[in-house]
Amino acid sequence: MSETNSCKEIIEIGLGSIGKIKIIKALAEESKLATIYVLHKKTHLKRQDIKNNLDDLVRIGWVTQSKYANVMYGVNRENKYVSKLIAFFNDTGYISQL
Numbered sequence: 001m002s003e004t005n006s007c008k009e010i011i012e013i014g015l016g017s018i019g020k021i022k023i024i025k026a027l028a029e030e031s032k033l034a035t036i037y038v039l040h041k042k043t044h045l046k047r048q049d050i051k052n053n054l055d056d057l058v059r060i061g062w063v064t065q066s067k068y069a070n071v072m073y074g075v076n077r078e079n080k081y082v083s084k085l086i087a088f089f090n091d092t093g094y095i096s097q098l
Contacts, residue, residue, distance in 0.1 A: 005060070014062050014081060019045050019053045024075060025095050027063065028086050033072035 005013075015021060026042040027034060034042075039050050054073060057063035062082050066072045076082050089095040 010060050013056050013060050019049050023053055027075035029095050033066060033074045035070050035072060
């Protein structure tokens with residue numbers, strides 16, 4: 001992510017759609033990395049929508065991407081915005097306690 005992006009821009013990109021929120025939720029509830037197939041099963045989003053949303057989330061550093069036999073994704077718990085968002089999701093009951 002560019003150093004010139006403001007906090008406001010990062011948050012708007014990260015939370016810009018219900019799909020992104022569902023993806024963050026699904027990844028936060030996973031104890032391991034997930035494929036697009038797993039995210040499709042958990043979110044019921046179209047695969048292309050998942051890919052497009054993941055591109056944005058990876059670009060801003062909210063999601064990590066690793067390449068093994070398949071491309072795997074995980075939520076970046078070290079990112080300050082993500083850690084606060086997951087705490088909010090936990091506090092409100094949107095995701096189950098980890």
